[in-house]
Amino acid sequence: MSTDVAVRVEDKLFYNRYQVDPGRAHIKVRPHTTPSPQLKALLKACPARCYELNDSGQVEITVDGCIECGTCRVIGEASGDIEWSYPRGGYGVLFKFG
Amino acid sequence: MIEERFDAIVVGAGMAGNAAALTMAKRGMKVLQLERGEYSGSKNVQGAILYADMLEKLIPEFREEAPLERHLVEQRFWMLDDKSHVGLHYKSDDFNEEKPNRYTIIRAQFDKWFSSKVKEAGATVLCETTVTELAQDAYGKVIGVKTDRRDGEIHADVVVLAEGVNGLLGTRAGLRDRPKPENVALAVKEMHFLPRETIEARFNLKGDEGAVIEAAGTISRGMTGMGFIYSNKECISLGIGCLVSDFQKTGETPYGLLERFKQHPSVAPLIEGSEVKEYSAHLIPEGGYNAIPQLCGDGWVVVGDAAQLNNAIHREGSNLAMTSGRIAAEAIFQVKSRRDPMTKENLALYKKMLEESFVIKDLKKYKDMPALLHNQSQNFFLTYPQLVSKAMQNFVRVDGTPKKEKESSMLRSFVNARSWTGLFGDAFKFARAWR
Ligand SMILES: Cc1cc2nc3c(=O)[nH]c(=O)nc-3n(C[C@H](O)[C@H](O)[C@H](O)COP(=O)(O)OP(=O)(O)OC[C@H]3O[C@@H](n4cnc5c(N)ncnc54)[C@H](O)[C@@H]3O)c2cc1C
Ligand code: SF4
Numbered sequence: 001m002s003t004d005v006a007v008r009v010e011d012k013l014f015y016n017r018y019q020v021d022p023g024r025a026h027i028k029v030r031p032h033t034t035p036s037p038q039l040k041a042l043l044k045a046c047p048a049r050c051y052e053l054n055d056s057g058q059v060e061i062t063v064d065g066c067i068e069c070g071t072c073r074v075i076g077e078a079s080g081d082i083e084w085s086y087p088r089g090g091y092g093v094l095f096k097f098g
Numbered sequence: 099m100i101e102e103r104f105d106a107i108v109v110g111a112g113m114a115g116n117a118a119a120l121t122m123a124k125r126g127m128k129v130l131q132l133e134r135g136e137y138s139g140s141k142n143v144q145g146a147i148l149y150a151d152m153l154e155k156l157i158p159e160f161r162e163e164a165p166l167e168r169h170l171v172e173q174r175f176w177m178l179d180d181k182s183h184v185g186l187h188y189k190s191d192d193f194n195e196e197k198p199n200r201y202t203i204i205r206a207q208f209d210k211w212f213s214s215k216v217k218e219a220g221a222t223v224l225c226e227t228t229v230t231e232l233a234q235d236a237y238g239k240v241i242g243v244k245t246d247r248r249d250g251e252i253h254a255d256v257v258v259l260a261e262g263v264n265g266l267l268g269t270r271a272g273l274r275d276r277p278k279p280e281n282v283a284l285a286v287k288e289m290h291f292l293p294r295e296t297i298e299a300r301f302n303l304k305g306d307e308g309a310v311i312e313a314a315g316t317i318s319r320g321m322t323g324m325g326f327i328y329s330n331k332e333c334i335s336l337g338i339g340c341l342v343s344d345f346q347k348t349g350e351t352p353y354g355l356l357e358r359f360k361q362h363p364s365v366a367p368l369i370e371g372s373e374v375k376e377y378s379a380h381l382i383p384e385g386g387y388n389a390i391p392q393l394c395g396d397g398w399v400v401v402g403d404a405a406q407l408n409n410a411i412h413r414e415g416s417n418l419a420m421t422s423g424r425i426a427a428e429a430i431f432q433v434k435s436r437r438d439p440m441t442k443e444n445l446a447l448y449k450k451m452l453e454e455s456f457v458i459k460d461l462k463k464y465k466d467m468p469a470l471l472h473n474q475s476q477n478f479f480l481t482y483p484q485l486v487s488k489a490m491q492n493f494v495r496v497d498g499t500p501k502k503e504k505e506s507s508m509l510r511s512f513v514n515a516r517s518w519t520g521l522f523g524d525a526f527k528f529a530r531a532w533r
Pocket of ligand 1: 142228408
């Protein structure tokens with residue numbers, strides 16, 4: 001059990017329903033050259049794995065799979081690393097069960 | 099701007115918001131409730147155990163209409179190491195009573211029903227509307243809200259902030275800080291569907307009886323956290339949560355923890371062959387009494403998770419949310435009935451009434467618990483579960499070792515891992531925090 005299990009988050013998100021709001025990302029990452037410790041933590045802590053490292057080593061976000069938990073805000077908003085809002089009314093994740 | 103003026107605006111249609119809107123609408127107040135989801139419940143995540151008493155105070159006949167899953171007859175607590183669990187199970191036929199005390203529910207469905215009651219009581223409920231900011235006058239008094247709809251400023255005498263754990267609006271308006279990583283847990287959850295009979299057989303249940311399991315131990319890998327497995331009619335809710343600060347520190351992934359929890363030999367057989375239909379995540383306030391922010395001010399009150407009213411030790415949140423929502427509404431109604439203005443001084447009645455209720459009394463009782471579990475997470479969530487499991491195995495395995503030797507080796511393993519002072523210290527601190 002101590003060995004790490006491989007998990008494909010994309011498969012998990014596939015179960016969910018979303019109403020995507022094209023061109024209106026509700027979370028933004030502040031432009032940077034090297035990521036802060038907070039931004040690096042988001043690569044692992046986001047339950048939908050919305051944060052990824054790009055080829056030149058910066059943290060990027062794709063909000064389409066976001067499940068709106070607020071974890072990244074709690075970690076990264078105070079330091080100014082990210083800007084966080086809820087999606088517009090009616091958009092975003094639509095839980096059937098919750 | 100919407101010209102119409104309301105007695106009260108409620109932000110959020112979760113447990114707290116619905117309780118507040120219902121209570122005020124029933125008293126004849128002109129209430130507007132705003133919810134960002136497609137419908138009430140479509141953004142909300144919970145285990146979920148519903149405590150009947152608090153809902154009964156709002157809707158006495160709820161058992162006949164609400165979408166309830168199973169009434170709980172059994173509670174299991176499991177302490178896990180990697181391969182075993184030591185369990186404490188309590189099952190009683192007493193819980194098969196006419197008016198059961200606890201039920202499992204599915205939040206998206208339950209909230210939708212709850213919201214229909216709010217509408218019946220006469221409140222205006224506007225969904226698919228995100229409140230973006232509070233509207234304040236030059237003196238900082240809250241006079242209404244701004245929304246993402248066109249011409250979206252709406253005015254009211256008082257705003258009830260029932261916006262849930264993130265409490266974005268309150269932070270934006272400078273009414274309170276954003277939650278700190280050490281005061282909130284991130285929980286991830288899946289819904290596992292199975293035929294009804296399979297669930298009943300695996301949990302040893304008859305008809306609509308239900309069982310729930312709370313699990314702690316090495317599954318959280320030394321972080322402060324807990325897993326849960328709740329039986330619904332045709333599905334099992336399974337999830338795990340740990341403090342955000344611990345995720346930040348350890349670099350563990352939430353889905354990695356969830357997967358390992360599912361693969362635990364005590365858990366896997368319960369969900370074997372199930373079809374997963376949803377993956378969700380949500381924060382839980384865990385800071386307890388010391389994390390409660392200002393509860394009211396000029397033109398506003400805050401209720402439920404947004405006020406961090408959550409008893410993590412007992413996994414109670416929605417009942418505190420419903421109760422704080424109801425009490426805030428009653429206080430507002432009293433102020434209004436006296437024709438007094440909705441000032442901080444007058445709305446302090448809500449705070450006073452809440453302090454007299456179980457909500458604040460319970461949170462006060464456990465005020466030292468969050469810090470204790472947080473600072474000692476390695477011991478409480480890793481070392482002790484491993485030691486207890488080893489001791490149990492030692493106790494039940496018959497291998498020709500004399501019992502006396504077994505006992506002293508068990509004791510030695512505890513002392514080696516934690517030292518005498520450590521053991522006594524932990525026991526003492528735990529007892530004091532529980533008192
Ligand atoms: C995994 C998990 C398991 C849990 N298990 C239990 C349990 O078994 N028993 C229990 O009693 N409690 C449990 N809880 C806690 C419980 O879910 C919460 O305490 C409860 O939901 C709080 O209710 P609330 O109304 O304050 O917040 P919420 O239910 O979160 O409602 C907030 C509402 O406000 C809306 N909103 C937020 N911001 C805006 C905005 N700007 N504009 C418009 N609308 C907005 C949201 O969409 C949402 O509908 C659990 C929590 C989790 C995460
Ligand atoms: S809100 Fe939650 S799911 Fe969305 S990006 Fe942030 S951490 Fe990920």
